[in-house]
Amino acid sequence: MLENEANPTIRKSTGLPRKRFYRARAHSNPLSDSHFPVPISPSHVDFSLHYPQFSSEVSCIKKVQFADIGCGFGGLLISLSTFFPETLMIGMELRDKVAEYVKERILALSATNPGQYQNVSVVRTNSMKYIPNYFEKGQLTKMFFLFPDPHFKEKNHRRRVISPHLLDEYAHVLEVGGIIYTITDVEELGEWMKTCLDNHPMFEALTEQELQADPAVKLLSTATEEGQKVARNGGQTFQAVYRRIALSL
Numbered sequence: 631m632l633e634n635e636a637n638p639t640i641r642k643s644t645g646l647p648r649k650r651f652y653r654a655r656a657h658s659n660p661l662s663d664s665h666f667p668v669p670i671s672p673s674h675v676d677f678s679l680h681y682p683q684f685s686s687e688v689s690c691i692k693k694v695q696f697a698d699i700g701c702g703f704g705g706l707l708i709s710l711s712t713f714f715p716e717t718l719m720i721g722m723e724l725r726d727k728v729a730e731y732v733k734e735r736i737l738a739l740s741a742t743n744p745g746q747y748q749n750v751s752v753v754r755t756n757s758m759k760y761i762p763n764y765f766e767k768g769q770l771t772k773m774f775f776l777f778p779d780p781h782f783k784e785k786n787h788r789r790r791v792i793s794p795h796l797l798d799e800y801a802h803v804l805e806v807g808g809i810i811y812t813i814t815d816v817e818e819l820g821e822w823m824k825t826c827l828d829n830h831p832m833f834e835a836l837t838e839q840e841l842q843a844d845p846a847v848k849l850l851s852t853a854t855e856e857g858q859k860v861a862r863n864g865g866q867t868f869q870a871v872y873r874r875i876a877l878s879l
Contacts, residue, residue, distance in 0.1 A: 666726075666754050672766045680751035681718055694718045695771045697803075699757045699791060700778055702854060704732035704750075708739065709853040711750040713845055717771075721752040722764075729754040758791060765803040772846065773800055775812045777856035780819040792823040794830065801832040804874040809836070812870045813850040815860045820868025833872040841871060 669675045677694060678685035684692050696714070698707050701721025710719055723729040732752040739747045755764070778791045787793075792812060800810060810833065812823045827833045841847050851857045851867050860867060 668755065668760050669763050672762075672764055672769070675764055677718070677751075680720065680753075681749065683748040684718060690718075692718050693769055694720050694765070695769070696720070696774070697722060697757075697761075697765070697770055697772070698774045698776070700724070700775065701732060701752060702776070702856065703728060704735055704752065705854040705857075706774060706776060706849060707732070707750045707752070708735070708747070709849050710846065711747050713849075715746070715749060718749050718751075720750070722755050722757040723752060724754065724756050726754055758789075758796065761799050761803055767802055768805040768808075770803050771805055771808045773804060773808070773810050774846075774850075775810070775823075776850060776854050777814055778812075778819070780814065780816040782816075782818075787822075790819070790822065792826050794826055797826060797830045797833065801830070801874055806874055806876050808874045809844075809846075810870075810872050810874070811846060811850060813857070813867050815856075815865050815867050817866070817868055820870065824868075824870040827870055827872045832875055832877055834875050836871045836873055844871075847871060 677690040681690055681692070684690060695717050696710060696719035698704075698710075698719065698721045701707055701723050704721055707719060707721045710717075721729075721732055723732065729752050736747055736750055736752065753764070775791055779789070781787060781789045804810070810827070812820075812827075814820045814823070827835070836844070847869070850869060851861065857867070
């Protein structure tokens with residue numbers, strides 16, 4: 631308690647970090663070069679540092695299966711963690727202050743909820759460049775892209791996190807049957823992401839029945855700060871949820 635009282639970045643009532651000390655620009659330029667370590671390949675990523683409760687003395691026993699791309703302040707990860715307690719998941723965030731907030735948030739929740747939130751972590755990286763450096767072929771079962779930067783100007787569309795080229799990379803790291811979840815409050819971007827997925831030969835849309843049965847779908851518009859803001863303002867969201875399929879010969 632004394633430590634929290636002396637640390638203004640920690641909320642005394644909950645032990646959680648205060649967001650106002652970790653605020654950053656809403657989005658970063660994904661094409662710029664940032665200074666952080668990048669693994670040469672997935673075999674060079676020591677996930678045992680992220681998930682000590684799921685690790686042996688030499689390596690992580692399980693593999694990461696969920697990736698939240700541009701995870702923001704970690705709301706989705708925190709919610710998914712309790713829905714899928716035995717599944718390892720990681721947030722990938724480019725903004726250093728925001729990634730640090732998520733790290734501190736997870737540590738605080740783990741400390742106040744023994745045995746929980748051990749399966750979630752965060753890494754600061756540029757997922758538009760380095761997804762193949764972190765995950766093996768067919769490793770992931772779910773990828774989330776929630777309220778990404780719309781990059782409204784046509785000349786900046788190449789910066790969008792959903793594009794035909796990047797979908798090739800996502801298809802590589804997703805297992806057959808793995809799912810991509812996208813949501814935005816920008817209609818044009820929603821149509822863009824849906825069209826990209828529709829036109830890619832390795833993805834197909836989930837049926838309405840499958841969407842209703844998937845607990846992760848229900849979190850898309852409620853778990854994140856952005857989604858809650860849209861709901862408060864009575865805004866509309868646009869989802870596209872697609873399954874990775876085998877390429878037909």
